[in-house]
Amino acid sequence: MRLLPRYAGPATTVTLSDLWLRSTCDDTGVNVDMARAPLTDDRIAEFLAELPGWQRVDDAIERTYKQAYHETLHLAMYVGAKAREIGHHPDIHITWQRIRFSVTTHDAGNRLTECDFELARWIDSIAEGHGATPLD
Numbered sequence: 001m002r003l004l005p006r007y008a009g010p011a012t013t014v015t016l017s018d019l020w021l022r023s024t025c026d027d028t029g030v031n032v033d034m035a036r037a038p039l040t041d042d043r044i045a046e047f048l049a050e051l052p053g054w055q056r057v058d059d060a061i062e063r064t065y066k067q068a069y070h071e072t073l074h075l076a077m078y079v080g081a082k083a084r085e086i087g088h089h090p091d092i093h094i095t096w097q098r099i100r101f102s103v104t105t106h107d108a109g110n111r112l113t114e115c116d117f118e119l120a121r122w123i124d125s126i127a128e129g130h131g132a133t134p135l136d
């Protein structure tokens, strides 16, 4: 079992993109702008087209990866660190050899917003860095 985290990439640094996303997606007194407005079905389809592998499930987007159980715990830790940085958090479901991420915007009444697609992009990047295999 790998004892040290495999991935020490963007999840541990705050980038301009994070700062933008944080100012757009968290609720620390920043005006809720377009990024947190519920998206129309057409816009959701446009965003999904840019995120191959993510599926819409009702008013959330989901993706599942295959990875050794203990590696999925590492991956969840780094995704959690990124979620804290950007103020937007996925549901994470871990079972044997599988990790599934589900993202929606609770503050918009559990509807899909731009924040969800930004978070999905980060999850893809971190999962790739961890060597997780998409199951789509």
Ligand SMILES: C[C@H](O)[C@H](O)[C@H]1CNC2=NC(N)=NC(=O)C2=N1
Pocket (backbone or CB within 6 Å): 025, 026, 027, 028, 087, 088, 089, 090, 103, 104, 105, 106, 107, 108
């Ligand atoms: C106050 C806090 O920033 C907000 O409640 C954030 C926290 N993380 C979040 N994560 C997700 N997935 N949806 C939200 O609406 C959300 N809101």
